[in-house]
Amino acid sequence: MGAEEDPGPLVRMYAVTGGRARPAGEAFDVVAVVTTLGMPYDPVGWTPEHLTVLRMCVRPATVADIGVQLRLPLNITRVLLSDLRREGLVTIDRPAASPAAMNERIYQEVLNGLRAL
Amino acid sequence: MDYARSETLAIKILVAGGFGVGKTTLVSSVSEIQPLHTEELLSDRGAAVDDTSGVEMKMTTTVALDFGRITLREGLWIYLFGTPGQDRFWFMWDELSIGALGAIVIADTRRLGDAFPAVDYFEQRRIPFVVTVNCFDGARVHSVEAVRRALALSPHVPVLLSDVRVRESVKESLVTLVRHAREHAPV
Numbered sequence: 001m002g003a004e005e006d007p008g009p010l011v012r013m014y015a016v017t018g019g020r021a022r023p024a025g026e027a028f029d030v031v032a033v034v035t036t037l038g039m040p041y042d043p044v045g046w047t048p049e050h051l052t053v054l055r056m057c058v059r060p061a062t063v064a065d066i067g068v069q070l071r072l073p074l075n076i077t078r079v080l081l082s083d084l085r086r087e088g089l090v091t092i093d094r095p096a097a098s099p100a101a102m103n104e105r106i107y108q109e110v111l112n113g114l115r116a117l
Numbered sequence: 118m119d120y121a122r123s124e125t126l127a128i129k130i131l132v133a134g135g136f137g138v139g140k141t142t143l144v145s146s147v148s149e150i151q152p153l154h155t156e157e158l159l160s161d162r163g164a165a166v167d168d169t170s171g172v173e174m175k176m177t178t179t180v181a182l183d184f185g186r187i188t189l190r191e192g193l194w195i196y197l198f199g200t201p202g203q204d205r206f207w208f209m210w211d212e213l214s215i216g217a218l219g220a221i222v223i224a225d226t227r228r229l230g231d232a233f234p235a236v237d238y239f240e241q242r243r244i245p246f247v248v249t250v251n252c253f254d255g256a257r258v259h260s261v262e263a264v265r266r267a268l269a270l271s272p273h274v275p276v277l278l279s280d281v282r283v284r285e286s287v288k289e290s291l292v293t294l295v296r297h298a299r300e301h302a303p304v
Contacts, residue, residue, distance in 0.1 A: 068154070073157055073179060109189065114295065
């Protein structure tokens with residue numbers, strides 16, 4: 001690393017997303033679960049951050065955890081995830097675990113799990 | 118519907134209350150990780166600014182977002198999000214509260230009024246919540262009924278006395294919330 005002046009974190013973030021502030025396609029929640037489907041045939045054109053996500057989400061992970069791992073704000077993380085989804089490299093489960101997505105068995109599992117902590 | 122994947126579920130619970138009331142402490146007491154810190158970048162022109170040109174909202178501010186995680190089993194997690202304290206970040210609550218299972222509102226016995234905005238917020242949006250009154254050392258212990266009256270809570274809203282530093286106490290709040298959410302789940 002040289003002693004050049006740091007252009008600032010915002011510049012770095014926009015470099016990661018090619019200047020985009022909004023993810024493409026359907027919105028997804030901060031706890032949406034991301035799962036890697038495959039690696040790109042040609043890594044050219046993908047940023048190190050994209051590739052980190054693909055390696056990380058071989059085991060499903062949430063958007064929030066991915067943001068922490070990348071050390072990037074959630075909106076920037078979402079842009080990267082939407083790129084990967086567009087190319088069919090990840091799935092992003094929607095919606096959030098809304099109360100409607102819960103059923104009696106999951107409630108019971110959650111209650112038992114909490115009591116056992 | 119992919120049944121294998123539907124078994125993977127991240128449950129979102131919000132932790133709300135006035136500034137300095139112990140939201141991060143509560144999250145730390147049960148989280149398996151040190152509360153994690155992430156951020157949202159905000160436009161200085163407000164969150165509603167839309168960007169159709171493909172170029173650039175000017176984003177100048179960040180809102181901190183702290184959360185913790187409890188893994189109940191592989192593929193079943195609870196995420197606890199501390200809601201940003203300042204009023205100008207209400208829109209962040211809107212995003213966080215979509216799909217949330219429910220919320221824990223922490224009340225401080227010395228400043229019960231600080232819990233009002235959170236109580237109002239969740240009541241208006243019909244998001245299940247419990248109120249936990251943080252009774253740490255030396256704090257005046259209000260009776261549950263006095264707190265219920267002071268906060269004008271509906272009879273069905275659970276109120277607990279707790280110590281957010283104590284894991285068992287926070288677990289009790291979580292169990293109470295999940296049971297409450299189950300009873301009031303949309304059919």
